[in-house]
Amino acid sequence: MSKFIQSIRGMHDILPEATHRWQAFEAIIRQLMTAYGYKEIRMPLVESTDLFCRSIGEVTDIVEKEMYTFDDRNGDKLTLRPEGTASCVRAGIQHGLLHNQVQRLWYSGPMFRHERPQKGRYRQFHQFGVEVYGISTPDIDAELILISARLWKQLGLTGVRLELNTLGSNQARENYKSILVDYLNKHHELLDEDSVRRLQTNPLRILDSKNPAMKQMLDQAPALIDHLDEESIEQFDRLKAMLDATGISYTLNPRLVRGLDYYCNTVFEWITDELGAQGTICAGGRYDGLVEQLGGKPTPAIGFALGMERILSLLESQQDSQADRIDIYLVLLGDECEMKGVQLAEQIREQHPALKMVTHCGGGSMKSQMKKADKSGADVALILGQDELEKEQLTVKYLRQKKEQQSVHFDEVNDFIAAI
Numbered sequence: 001m002s003k004f005i006q007s008i009r010g011m012h013d014i015l016p017e018a019t020h021r022w023q024a025f026e027a028i029i030r031q032l033m034t035a036y037g038y039k040e041i042r043m044p045l046v047e048s049t050d051l052f053c054r055s056i057g058e059v060t061d062i063v064e065k066e067m068y069t070f071d072d073r074n075g076d077k078l079t080l081r082p083e084g085t086a087s088c089v090r091a092g093i094q095h096g097l098l099h100n101q102v103q104r105l106w107y108s109g110p111m112f113r114h115e116r117p118q119k120g121r122y123r124q125f126h127q128f129g130v131e132v133y134g135i136s137t138p139d140i141d142a143e144l145i146l147i148s149a150r151l152w153k154q155l156g157l158t159g160v161r162l163e164l165n166t167l168g169s170n171q172a173r174e175n176y177k178s179i180l181v182d183y184l185n186k187h188h189e190l191l192d193e194d195s196v197r198r199l200q201t202n203p204l205r206i207l208d209s210k211n212p213a214m215k216q217m218l219d220q221a222p223a224l225i226d227h228l229d230e231e232s233i234e235q236f237d238r239l240k241a242m243l244d245a246t247g248i249s250y251t252l253n254p255r256l257v258r259g260l261d262y263y264c265n266t267v268f269e270w271i272t273d274e275l276g277a278q279g280t281i282c283a284g285g286r287y288d289g290l291v292e293q294l295g296g297k298p299t300p301a302i303g304f305a306l307g308m309e310r311i312l313s314l315l316e317s318q319q320d321s322q323a324d325r326i327d328i329y330l331v332l333l334g335d336e337c338e339m340k341g342v343q344l345a346e347q348i349r350e351q352h353p354a355l356k357m358v359t360h361c362g363g364g365s366m367k368s369q370m371k372k373a374d375k376s377g378a379d380v381a382l383i384l385g386q387d388e389l390e391k392e393q394l395t396v397k398y399l400r401q402k403k404e405q406q407s408v409h410f411d412e413v414n415d416f417i418a419a420i
Helices: 016-035 049-055 061-066 085-094 138-155 170-186 193-198 203-208 212-219 230-245 308-318 335-351 366-375 386-391 410-419
Strands: 046-048 068-071 077-080 103-112 124-133 160-166 264-272 280-286 301-307 328-332 357-359 380-384 393-398 406-409
Touching (some): 049 077, 085 124, 085 301, 138 264, 138 301, 160 230, 170 203, 203 212, 230 264, 264 301, 301 308, 328 366, 335 357, 335 380, 335 410, 380 386, 406 410
Parallel strands (some): 328 380
Antiparallel strands (some): 124 301, 280 301, 380 393, 393 406
16 A cells, blocks of 8 residues: 555646746736736636537547546536636626627636646646637637737747638538538548547548548548638638738648537647647637527637647757746855844845845755755855854855855945846
8 A cells, every 4th residue: 555645647746846937937928918908717627517518519539538527416517627718608608798798818727638648738737728709800810829929939939830720600611511421421431430430420520530541531531621601711811811911920731620519710720849749739719609509699709728738848848947046045154144144135135026045044054055055056155154244244156157256245235136
């Protein structure tokens, strides 16, 4: 029997050495969304299971295989949310935020799916999502893509590419489904088990199959782009023109269909080659029929979401992050020095609120404290011993540079810190 209880598989701890990356990421998100005029919404972790069955689709992998569902004490069937869009729509309908209104919203928080854990993909994962309601024109489609592109720029993320497609209007998509099903039925013997299961329920998902045995057959399937109505084509052309005008590069991918039933018209994904087979780091599109499907009035809607663990994993592989580096470690030797050191530390923090400084606590020899100063990653150690206290000065020792140590008077410490 194990001596201690471990975390549940796929639900991991975020340890102190990693939280600084999360904090920086979250700060960038907040600033970016404020700059574009979006407001935060926070939804509960637990929803009615029926919400996801009606929105995502009962024959999707998420609903069939991945949701954490349970009966509560009243016998209601509840689910830990596997994604944010359905919850956001439910909240908008419930609180009267959507009908004849424009809402630009964003959210972030944990989601839950019973998947096979792998790097950057967990059973409890954190998602950042953006949703816009009440705008049917493609300028808002372009705005969401521009927001995501600016996020990569502000994070310093490189090597991601945009893939773009349109599924057409809901009617055009339904018409195309019939054409596709006819084609697939003629090649029924080539379909794998998953594809046969999806044939009558979600045939567009078959186009996204990674089964190499089906590739040639699917490459020759009728293309959705050839069966769009005039309005869908016009909207997509306007979106592409806006992206071209703003310098956003993209690749048209006619096989991009997204995994959820509610998508229509614009769909897009940001993809990297640095995370293996699961290369999508951000995805979204239009879902103009979902609000009505969940009991609201007909409302145009579009959104995107990204997995924060995957983005941070990618950033970690691309950057030698120094965000957790301490600026100064204050070494204090003896009771009197500890008393004076606490006063000095607070005076320094008052003058330099952005400074990252650790004040040594717990006593110890000069050697042991300097070891901790070095281990902290600090650039500089400020040393206060009995000799320094009598002279009212600090000894400055550079830990990362080959510079001679020096002394700084108490009255000059703030100027010294500002200079370095």
